[in-house]
Amino acid sequence: MTMAKWALAGALAASLALPAAATARDHHRHRDRDRATGAAIGLAIVGIAAAASANRRNRQDNRSYYDRDDYRGGWGDTYNAAKNVLCYRSQRQCYRKGYYSAEWTSREFGYDPYNRGY
Amino acid sequence: MKTHTILGGLLAPAVLVLIGGCSEGPAPKAEAAATGPDDLAHMDLTVSKAYGAAMEKAGLDEGQRNVVQAMAHQQAVAVICAGFTVNKARFEDEMNIIYYDDKGKMLEVDSEALHLRERQVMMGFGMMFGAQLAIAASDEQAFCEHADVERNAGDAKHLILEPRKTG
Numbered sequence: 001m002t003m004a005k006w007a008l009a010g011a012l013a014a015s016l017a018l019p020a021a022a023t024a025r026d027h028h029r030h031r032d033r034d035r036a037t038g039a040a041i042g043l044a045i046v047g048i049a050a051a052a053s054a055n056r057r058n059r060q061d062n063r064s065y066y067d068r069d070d071y072r073g074g075w076g077d078t079y080n081a082a083k084n085v086l087c088y089r090s091q092r093q094c095y096r097k098g099y100y101s102a103e104w105t106s107r108e109f110g111y112d113p114y115n116r117g118y
Numbered sequence: 119m120k121t122h123t124i125l126g127g128l129l130a131p132a133v134l135v136l137i138g139g140c141s142e143g144p145a146p147k148a149e150a151a152a153t154g155p156d157d158l159a160h161m162d163l164t165v166s167k168a169y170g171a172a173m174e175k176a177g178l179d180e181g182q183r184n185v186v187q188a189m190a191h192q193q194a195v196a197v198i199c200a201g202f203t204v205n206k207a208r209f210e211d212e213m214n215i216i217y218y219d220d221k222g223k224m225l226e227v228d229s230e231a232l233h234l235r236e237r238q239v240m241m242g243f244g245m246m247f248g249a250q251l252a253i254a255a256s257d258e259q260a261f262c263e264h265a266d267v268e269r270n271a272g273d274a275k276h277l278i279l280e281p282r283k284t285g
Contacts, residue, residue: 075163086155091163092180098155099253099264100162102188103274 081108153256165249169242176238179220183242185212188276190243192265194250195279199262202269208278213239 076090085104087094094104166187173183189212196204216239217225217232225232254261269279 075160086159088159088163091166093163093166095155095159095162096264096267097260098153098158099261100159100166100187100191100250101264101268102184102191102276103268103271105184106188106275107273 158253158256161253162249165245169245169249172238172245173242176235176242178216178239178242181220182215185215185276186239186243187246189213189278190246191250192278194247194254195262195265198251198254198258199265201282202262202265203280204278205280212276212278 075088078086078088081087081094081104085094085096085101087104087108092105092109094101094108096104169187170183173186178186189209193204193209196202216235219225225235227235265279266282268274269277269282271277
Protein backbone atom coordinates (compact mmCIF):
# COMPACT_ATOMS: atom_id res chain seq x y z
CA MET A 1 0.00 0.00 0.00
CA THR A 2 2.90 2.37 0.79
CA MET A 3 4.31 1.99 -2.71
CA ALA A 4 0.92 2.80 -4.21
CA LYS A 5 0.59 5.92 -2.06
CA TRP A 6 4.06 7.15 -3.10
CA ALA A 7 3.29 6.53 -6.77
CA LEU A 8 -0.01 8.39 -6.50
CA ALA A 9 1.62 11.26 -4.59
CA GLY A 10 4.29 11.48 -7.30
CA ALA A 11 1.68 11.68 -10.04
CA LEU A 12 -0.30 14.34 -8.17
CA ALA A 13 2.83 16.40 -7.49
CA ALA A 14 3.78 16.20 -11.16
CA SER A 15 0.32 17.38 -12.29
CA LEU A 16 0.15 20.24 -9.72
CA ALA A 17 3.55 21.51 -10.79
CA LEU A 18 2.17 22.33 -14.26
CA PRO A 19 1.28 26.00 -14.98
CA ALA A 20 -2.39 26.71 -15.67
CA ALA A 21 -1.93 29.12 -18.59
CA ALA A 22 -0.62 28.22 -22.00
CA THR A 23 0.51 30.45 -24.85
CA ALA A 24 1.55 29.82 -28.44
CA ARG A 25 5.19 30.70 -27.86
CA ASP A 26 5.36 28.25 -25.03
CA HIS A 27 4.05 25.54 -27.32
CA HIS A 28 7.22 23.46 -27.41
CA ARG A 29 7.80 23.78 -23.71
CA HIS A 30 4.21 22.72 -23.02
CA ARG A 31 4.51 19.76 -25.34
CA ASP A 32 7.52 18.61 -23.30
CA ARG A 33 5.57 19.12 -20.09
CA ASP A 34 2.63 17.17 -21.48
CA ARG A 35 4.95 14.33 -22.29
CA ALA A 36 6.42 14.47 -18.76
CA THR A 37 2.90 14.48 -17.24
CA GLY A 38 1.86 11.53 -19.37
CA ALA A 39 4.98 9.65 -18.33
CA ALA A 40 4.36 10.45 -14.64
CA ILE A 41 0.75 9.28 -14.81
CA GLY A 42 1.79 6.17 -16.69
CA LEU A 43 4.43 5.42 -14.07
CA ALA A 44 1.89 6.03 -11.31
CA ILE A 45 -0.56 3.56 -12.87
CA VAL A 46 2.18 0.96 -13.26
CA GLY A 47 3.28 1.59 -9.66
CA ILE A 48 -0.26 1.24 -8.31
CA ALA A 49 -0.78 -1.99 -10.26
CA ALA A 50 2.57 -3.36 -9.05
CA ALA A 51 1.81 -2.43 -5.43
CA ALA A 52 -1.67 -3.99 -5.59
CA SER A 53 -0.23 -7.14 -7.10
CA ALA A 54 2.52 -7.32 -4.44
CA ASN A 55 -0.09 -6.81 -1.73
CA ARG A 56 -2.26 -9.59 -3.07
CA ARG A 57 0.75 -11.90 -3.36
CA ASN A 58 1.83 -11.10 0.21
CA ARG A 59 -1.65 -11.80 1.51
CA GLN A 60 -1.67 -15.17 -0.24
CA ASP A 61 1.84 -16.04 1.00
CA ASN A 62 0.95 -15.15 4.56
CA ARG A 63 -2.25 -17.17 4.58
CA SER A 64 -2.12 -20.09 6.91
CA TYR A 65 -4.59 -22.83 7.64
CA TYR A 66 -5.76 -20.80 10.61
CA ASP A 67 -6.99 -17.82 8.56
CA ARG A 68 -10.44 -17.04 9.88
CA ASP A 69 -12.04 -16.39 6.52
CA ASP A 70 -11.64 -20.04 5.65
CA TYR A 71 -13.65 -21.16 8.65
CA ARG A 72 -16.85 -19.20 8.43
CA GLY A 73 -19.47 -21.73 7.63
CA GLY A 74 -20.17 -22.63 4.05
CA TRP A 75 -19.99 -26.33 4.74
CA GLY A 76 -21.81 -27.18 1.56
CA ASP A 77 -24.22 -29.95 0.73
CA THR A 78 -25.52 -32.28 3.44
CA TYR A 79 -27.65 -35.40 3.44
CA ASN A 80 -29.17 -37.75 6.00
CA ALA A 81 -27.36 -41.09 5.90
CA ALA A 82 -29.71 -42.46 8.55
CA LYS A 83 -32.05 -41.17 11.22
CA ASN A 84 -30.22 -38.43 13.15
CA VAL A 85 -27.11 -38.90 11.00
CA LEU A 86 -26.12 -35.89 8.91
CA CYS A 87 -23.20 -36.11 6.47
CA TYR A 88 -21.34 -33.18 4.95
CA ARG A 89 -20.41 -34.19 1.44
CA SER A 90 -17.57 -31.77 0.79
CA GLN A 91 -16.09 -32.20 4.28
CA ARG A 92 -16.49 -35.97 4.01
CA GLN A 93 -17.63 -36.25 7.62
CA CYS A 94 -20.77 -37.48 9.34
CA TYR A 95 -22.40 -36.48 12.61
CA ARG A 96 -25.01 -38.17 14.74
CA LYS A 97 -27.13 -35.63 16.64
CA GLY A 98 -24.31 -33.14 16.05
CA TYR A 99 -21.54 -35.36 17.40
CA TYR A 100 -18.71 -36.59 15.21
CA SER A 101 -19.33 -40.15 14.08
CA ALA A 102 -16.24 -42.13 13.11
CA GLU A 103 -18.55 -45.04 12.33
CA TRP A 104 -20.71 -43.18 9.80
CA THR A 105 -17.81 -41.18 8.38
CA SER A 106 -16.05 -44.44 7.66
CA ARG A 107 -19.21 -46.06 6.32
CA GLU A 108 -20.20 -43.21 4.01
CA PHE A 109 -16.84 -42.05 2.77
CA GLY A 110 -15.25 -45.43 2.64
CA TYR A 111 -11.64 -44.81 3.49
CA ASP A 112 -9.53 -47.77 4.41
CA PRO A 113 -6.00 -46.78 5.31
CA TYR A 114 -4.89 -50.39 5.34
CA ASN A 115 -6.08 -51.33 1.88
CA ARG A 116 -5.40 -47.82 0.58
CA GLY A 117 -8.38 -48.26 -1.68
CA TYR A 118 -10.15 -44.97 -1.13
CA MET B 119 13.13 -49.71 18.68
CA LYS B 120 9.94 -50.52 16.85
CA THR B 121 8.37 -47.47 15.36
CA HIS B 122 4.89 -48.35 16.54
CA THR B 123 5.94 -47.98 20.14
CA ILE B 124 7.38 -44.50 19.62
CA LEU B 125 4.18 -42.57 19.11
CA GLY B 126 2.33 -44.55 21.72
CA GLY B 127 5.11 -43.70 24.15
CA LEU B 128 4.99 -40.05 23.16
CA LEU B 129 1.23 -39.75 23.26
CA ALA B 130 0.69 -41.65 26.48
CA PRO B 131 2.23 -38.93 28.73
CA ALA B 132 0.45 -36.25 26.71
CA VAL B 133 -2.88 -37.98 27.19
CA LEU B 134 -2.13 -38.46 30.90
CA VAL B 135 -1.37 -34.75 31.29
CA LEU B 136 -4.60 -33.89 29.51
CA ILE B 137 -6.53 -36.36 31.65
CA GLY B 138 -4.91 -34.90 34.76
CA GLY B 139 -5.89 -31.43 33.66
CA CYS B 140 -9.44 -32.58 33.12
CA SER B 141 -9.82 -34.34 36.44
CA GLU B 142 -9.16 -31.37 38.72
CA GLY B 143 -12.82 -31.03 39.52
CA PRO B 144 -16.28 -31.44 38.13
CA ALA B 145 -16.97 -29.43 34.99
CA PRO B 146 -19.33 -26.52 35.60
CA LYS B 147 -22.78 -27.00 34.19
CA ALA B 148 -23.34 -25.11 30.99
CA GLU B 149 -25.73 -22.26 31.67
CA ALA B 150 -25.86 -20.82 28.18
CA ALA B 151 -28.66 -21.56 25.79
CA ALA B 152 -28.72 -25.15 24.58
CA THR B 153 -26.41 -25.81 21.65
CA GLY B 154 -28.15 -27.49 18.73
CA PRO B 155 -26.80 -30.36 16.64
CA ASP B 156 -25.92 -28.03 13.77
CA ASP B 157 -23.89 -25.79 16.06
CA LEU B 158 -22.04 -28.78 17.50
CA ALA B 159 -21.27 -30.16 14.06
CA HIS B 160 -20.11 -26.75 12.86
CA MET B 161 -17.82 -26.43 15.85
CA ASP B 162 -16.27 -29.77 15.00
CA LEU B 163 -16.12 -28.98 11.29
CA THR B 164 -14.29 -25.74 12.02
CA VAL B 165 -11.55 -27.48 13.97
CA SER B 166 -11.55 -30.40 11.54
CA LYS B 167 -10.87 -28.08 8.66
CA ALA B 168 -7.85 -26.52 10.37
CA TYR B 169 -6.72 -29.98 11.46
CA GLY B 170 -7.12 -31.37 7.93
CA ALA B 171 -5.10 -28.55 6.42
CA ALA B 172 -2.33 -28.91 9.00
CA MET B 173 -2.15 -32.68 8.61
CA GLU B 174 -2.23 -32.49 4.83
CA LYS B 175 0.72 -30.14 5.06
CA ALA B 176 2.43 -32.70 7.28
CA GLY B 177 1.94 -35.31 4.55
CA LEU B 178 -0.92 -37.36 6.01
CA ASP B 179 -3.46 -38.67 3.52
CA GLU B 180 -7.21 -38.75 4.11
CA GLY B 181 -7.24 -42.20 5.65
CA GLN B 182 -4.47 -41.34 8.08
CA ARG B 183 -6.14 -38.07 9.03
CA ASN B 184 -9.42 -39.88 9.69
CA VAL B 185 -7.75 -42.51 11.85
CA VAL B 186 -5.99 -39.89 14.01
CA GLN B 187 -9.27 -37.99 14.29
CA ALA B 188 -11.15 -41.13 15.33
CA MET B 189 -8.44 -41.85 17.92
CA ALA B 190 -8.66 -38.34 19.38
CA HIS B 191 -12.44 -38.61 19.55
CA GLN B 192 -12.36 -41.92 21.41
CA GLN B 193 -9.63 -40.77 23.81
CA ALA B 194 -11.82 -37.78 24.64
CA VAL B 195 -14.78 -40.12 25.19
CA ALA B 196 -12.70 -42.20 27.60
CA VAL B 197 -11.79 -39.07 29.55
CA ILE B 198 -15.30 -37.65 29.75
CA CYS B 199 -17.64 -40.62 29.90
CA ALA B 200 -17.84 -42.92 32.91
CA GLY B 201 -17.43 -46.61 32.06
CA PHE B 202 -15.43 -46.05 28.88
CA THR B 203 -11.86 -47.26 28.55
CA VAL B 204 -9.43 -47.38 25.67
CA ASN B 205 -7.61 -50.51 24.66
CA LYS B 206 -4.03 -49.22 24.76
CA ALA B 207 -2.58 -51.87 22.45
CA ARG B 208 -5.24 -51.20 19.83
CA PHE B 209 -4.67 -47.48 20.14
CA GLU B 210 -0.94 -47.87 19.49
CA ASP B 211 -1.65 -50.21 16.61
CA GLU B 212 -4.04 -47.72 15.00
CA MET B 213 -1.65 -44.80 15.45
CA ASN B 214 0.98 -46.88 13.72
CA ILE B 215 -0.68 -45.84 10.46
CA ILE B 216 1.26 -42.58 10.39
CA TYR B 217 4.50 -44.45 9.70
CA TYR B 218 3.29 -45.69 6.32
CA ASP B 219 2.90 -44.02 2.96
CA ASP B 220 -0.24 -44.02 0.84
CA LYS B 221 0.76 -47.34 -0.73
CA GLY B 222 0.91 -49.01 2.66
CA LYS B 223 4.70 -49.13 2.59
CA MET B 224 6.69 -48.11 5.65
CA LEU B 225 8.16 -44.63 5.30
CA GLU B 226 11.85 -44.52 4.59
CA VAL B 227 12.84 -41.32 6.34
CA ASP B 228 15.59 -40.34 8.76
CA SER B 229 14.92 -39.98 12.47
CA GLU B 230 14.69 -36.20 12.23
CA ALA B 231 11.90 -36.38 9.64
CA LEU B 232 10.20 -39.09 11.68
CA HIS B 233 10.26 -36.96 14.83
CA LEU B 234 8.90 -34.00 12.89
CA ARG B 235 6.02 -36.14 11.64
CA GLU B 236 5.31 -37.36 15.17
CA ARG B 237 5.28 -33.82 16.52
CA GLN B 238 2.93 -32.71 13.76
CA VAL B 239 0.59 -35.63 14.41
CA MET B 240 0.64 -34.91 18.14
CA MET B 241 -0.40 -31.34 17.40
CA GLY B 242 -3.26 -32.58 15.20
CA PHE B 243 -4.30 -35.14 17.78
CA GLY B 244 -4.38 -32.38 20.41
CA MET B 245 -6.51 -30.16 18.18
CA MET B 246 -9.18 -32.81 17.70
CA PHE B 247 -8.97 -34.04 21.29
CA GLY B 248 -9.49 -30.48 22.55
CA ALA B 249 -12.37 -29.91 20.16
CA GLN B 250 -14.14 -33.01 21.44
CA LEU B 251 -13.68 -31.93 25.07
CA ALA B 252 -15.17 -28.53 24.28
CA ILE B 253 -18.09 -29.98 22.30
CA ALA B 254 -18.85 -32.55 24.98
CA ALA B 255 -19.03 -29.80 27.60
CA SER B 256 -22.31 -28.53 26.15
CA ASP B 257 -24.10 -31.75 27.04
CA GLU B 258 -21.99 -34.53 28.47
CA GLN B 259 -24.88 -36.96 28.78
CA ALA B 260 -25.81 -36.66 25.11
CA PHE B 261 -22.15 -36.88 24.11
CA CYS B 262 -21.71 -40.11 26.09
CA GLU B 263 -24.97 -41.60 24.79
CA HIS B 264 -23.68 -41.03 21.27
CA ALA B 265 -20.33 -42.60 22.23
CA ASP B 266 -22.16 -45.65 23.57
CA VAL B 267 -23.95 -46.14 20.24
CA GLU B 268 -20.62 -45.87 18.42
CA ARG B 269 -18.97 -48.31 20.81
CA ASN B 270 -21.62 -50.93 20.10
CA ALA B 271 -21.57 -50.56 16.32
CA GLY B 272 -20.62 -54.02 15.17
CA ASP B 273 -18.91 -53.06 11.94
CA ALA B 274 -17.16 -49.93 13.17
CA LYS B 275 -13.59 -49.55 11.99
CA HIS B 276 -10.80 -48.15 14.15
CA LEU B 277 -12.71 -48.81 17.34
CA ILE B 278 -10.39 -48.69 20.35
CA LEU B 279 -13.00 -48.39 23.09
CA GLU B 280 -13.44 -51.53 25.15
CA PRO B 281 -16.89 -53.12 24.91
CA ARG B 282 -19.42 -52.27 27.59
CA LYS B 283 -19.09 -54.50 30.64
CA THR B 284 -22.21 -56.48 31.32
CA GLY B 285 -23.46 -57.72 34.67
